[in-house]
Amino acid sequence: MAKWSRFNIVSVVLGFGFLYLPIVLLVIFSFNESKLVTVWAGFSTRWYGQLWHNQGLLDAAWVTIRLALLSATCATVLGTLAALALVRYTRFRGRVLFSGMVYAPLVMPEVITGLSLLLLFVAIGLDRGFWTITLAHITFTMCFVAVVVQSRLLSFDQSIEEAALDLGATPVRTFFAITLPVIAPAVFSGWVLAFTLSLDDLVISSFTTGPGATTLPLKIYSQVRLGVTPEINAICTILIGVVALGVLVASIVTKRREVQRERDERAAFAAIG
Amino acid sequence: MKSLGSIRRSFAPWADPASKPFISFKNVTKKFGDFTAVDDLSLNIYTREFFALLGASGCGKSTLLRMLAGFEQPTSGEIILDGQSLAGIPPYRRPVNMMFQSYALFPHMTVENNIAFGLKQDGMPKTDIAERVAQMLKLVKLEKFAKRKPHQLSGGQRQRVALARSLAKRPKVLLLDEPLGALDKKLREETQFELMDLQQELGLTFVIVTHDQEEAMTMADRIAVMSHGKVIQVATPAEIYEAPNSRFVADFIGDVNIFDGTVAAAEDGRVRVETASGVPIRMASSEKVSTGAKAAVAVRPEKIRVSRQAPAHAPLNAAEGEIWDIGYLGDMTVFHIRLKDGKVIKASSLNAVRAVEDPLGYDQQVWISFGEDAGVVLKD
Numbered sequence: 001m002a003k004w005s006r007f008n009i010v011s012v013v014l015g016f017g018f019l020y021l022p023i024v025l026l027v028i029f030s031f032n033e034s035k036l037v038t039v040w041a042g043f044s045t046r047w048y049g050q051l052w053h054n055q056g057l058l059d060a061a062w063v064t065i066r067l068a069l070l071s072a073t074c075a076t077v078l079g080t081l082a083a084l085a086l087v088r089y090t091r092f093r094g095r096v097l098f099s100g101m102v103y104a105p106l107v108m109p110e111v112i113t114g115l116s117l118l119l120l121f122v123a124i125g126l127d128r129g130f131w132t133i134t135l136a137h138i139t140f141t142m143c144f145v146a147v148v149v150q151s152r153l154l155s156f157d158q159s160i161e162e163a164a165l166d167l168g169a170t171p172v173r174t175f176f177a178i179t180l181p182v183i184a185p186a187v188f189s190g191w192v193l194a195f196t197l198s199l200d201d202l203v204i205s206s207f208t209t210g211p212g213a214t215t216l217p218l219k220i221y222s223q224v225r226l227g228v229t230p231e232i233n234a235i236c237t238i239l240i241g242v243v244a245l246g247v248l249v250a251s252i253v254t255k256r257r258e259v260q261r262e263r264d265e266r267a268a269f270a271a272i273g
Numbered sequence: 274m275k276s277l278g279s280i281r282r283s284f285a286p287w288a289d290p291a292s293k294p295f296i297s298f299k300n301v302t303k304k305f306g307d308f309t310a311v312d313d314l315s316l317n318i319y320t321r322e323f324f325a326l327l328g329a330s331g332c333g334k335s336t337l338l339r340m341l342a343g344f345e346q347p348t349s350g351e352i353i354l355d356g357q358s359l360a361g362i363p364p365y366r367r368p369v370n371m372m373f374q375s376y377a378l379f380p381h382m383t384v385e386n387n388i389a390f391g392l393k394q395d396g397m398p399k400t401d402i403a404e405r406v407a408q409m410l411k412l413v414k415l416e417k418f419a420k421r422k423p424h425q426l427s428g429g430q431r432q433r434v435a436l437a438r439s440l441a442k443r444p445k446v447l448l449l450d451e452p453l454g455a456l457d458k459k460l461r462e463e464t465q466f467e468l469m470d471l472q473q474e475l476g477l478t479f480v481i482v483t484h485d486q487e488e489a490m491t492m493a494d495r496i497a498v499m500s501h502g503k504v505i506q507v508a509t510p511a512e513i514y515e516a517p518n519s520r521f522v523a524d525f526i527g528d529v530n531i532f533d534g535t536v537a538a539a540e541d542g543r544v545r546v547e548t549a550s551g552v553p554i555r556m557a558s559s560e561k562v563s564t565g566a567k568a569a570v571a572v573r574p575e576k577i578r579v580s581r582q583a584p585a586h587a588p589l590n591a592a593e594g595e596i597w598d599i600g601y602l603g604d605m606t607v608f609h610i611r612l613k614d615g616k617v618i619k620a621s622s623l624n625a626v627r628a629v630e631d632p633l634g635y636d637q638q639v640w641i642s643f644g645e646d647a648g649v650v651l652k653d
Contacts, residue, residue: 162344163377165364167391181381
């Protein structure tokens with residue numbers, strides 16, 4: 001391995017510091033004894049304990065989790081179907097337009113997505129609340145799922161589907177017995193991604209929310225306007241933990257499959273020669 | 274095995290006007306946009322035949338196979354299998370199975386489950402499935418690998434799983450798309466003979482797509498040589514090699530020397546051709562050619578003799594030249610001989626003895642010659 005030059009060390013420290021210093025500070029101060037956020041007064045977990053008595057935060061957390069589970073699941077179904085359509089049916093009319101439209105929300109400013117959804121909900125007279133937020137989250141996370149699943153499908157050997165058809169499986173059975181199990185890791189990654197995106201969304205939620213549907217990020221944001229409390233630090237730390245865990249699980253699932261596969265392949269080649 | 278060989282030799286339903294074809298392509302055309310992959314093609318394949326579709330990539334052979342499997346629909350024309358039109362029948366309702374070039378094994382299933390997949394789709398009872406799977410595993414000698422996943426197998430083993438899986442349902446026709454393409458040469462040659470024996474044993478009709486002429490020659494009862502979506506010639510390997518019907522087929526199968534010229538005389542089943550390289554040729558021919566017409570004579574390298582002295586029939590069917598290149602292949606030697614006009618002739622001779630006393634060497638002046646039944650007259 002090459003020796004680390006001073007320049008490399010400095011750039012790595014600066015880069016990581018830039019990314020993680022605020023987060024580390026937040027985590028540290030969530031364990032602060034003092035009520036003042038910026039003054040360290042010794043280690044304590046009492047703010048975590050207090051969370052359990054803050055009904056407003058708990059309600060918001062429950063809304064957020066239900067919302068994330070529901071919208072991630074719906075977005076995964078829709079995103080996977082969109083990806084299949086884009087990869088499989090390369091010859092349908094308007095394919096370019098369709099794929100462009102699926103990806104547009106990726107680069108669309110969230111403010112615009114949120115505003116347009118709000119206008120739509122007002123126009124069709126839908127009362128804003130849990131269901132409008134859910135619809136909005138499905139809309140903007142779906143395209144992320146589509147991207148993840150599509151990249152997997154591009155390296156997918158379509159002849160295995162043909163083989164299943166050839167052996168007498170109907171198209172529907174082929175999808176559930178062959179296609180879905182093979183792309184399952186990508187679908188799962190897509191789900192985790194959608195889940196975490198939904199979990200920490202603020203902008204789109206704030207446009208489409210209504211009474212009784214305050215998500216955790218919304219709650220935190222509104223409380224911060226009244227001043228940062230150590231309680232907020234604590235709930236944020238938990239949120240960071242959940243998101244980090246999600247990302248970790250997703251990457252471990254993918255990695256483990258890869259490693260297992262490589263090992264098996266090596267064993268197979270060792271067996272031949 | 275000897276008896277199988279003799280069955281093979283006496284097997285010629287295509288020559289019998291009373292026998293009905295098992296598979297019929299009738300004026301089949303397949304277009305992809307502006308590209309015509311298969312062009313008004315008609316072809317008959319008979320029960321228990323080992324039939325090869327041979328051609329360069331893009332000649333339409335794979336499209337033909339995929340239409341038989343049901344993955345593509347003909348743009349026009351009809352395909353008949355066992356008396357029934359296949360139009361509108363989806364792949365999962367056709368009594369044919371296919372072995373894919375990539376093997377297309379299901380990566381998340383064990384070898385066992387891969388083989389059982391088709392049987393499960395038919396709703397076969399579990400005990401019967403287990404029995405059939407065991408039988409197939411034995412057939413391809415993979416009993417020990419039943420619980421493995423495809424990526425835990427070598428290339429040759431995967432090929433066998435693919436074969437077992439496509440045979441498990443006992444299809445009326447087995448379609449093989451470049452089945453040996455991914456194997457190394459030695460394994461490929463072994464597998465060729467195994468496939469032939471298997472086809473005889475099971476009494477199935479095999480349709481194989483290949484670009485490897487040796488593979489087609491070795492295995493097939495009949496070969497269809499294809500080019501640009503059309504069948505150029507359908508015949509037994511021997512006919513294709515010894516009596517190609519066109520310059521394309523002569524050139525595509527094996528090595529050949531082609532002498533271009535014009536017909537000087539044609540009578541009694543013999544044709545005289547004045548060739549551009551100045552070699553007067555007289556060749557036995559059943560082809561009807563008229564005097565003055567353009568024609569070519571194709572002579573295979575192994576039918577050309579190389580000698581130091583002029584043969585008795587010189588200058589007819591003979592020419593003087595200089596040894597330009599020598600390729601020693603072990604079992605035979607290939608000479609490239611340059612004639613006076615610069616044309617290079619390929620001649621090969623069998624190395625029947627281990628050491629020749631005075632071998633032909635580079636730059637030597639030699640005569641090439643061939644008999645009156647050594648070549649084929651091709652109309653242009």
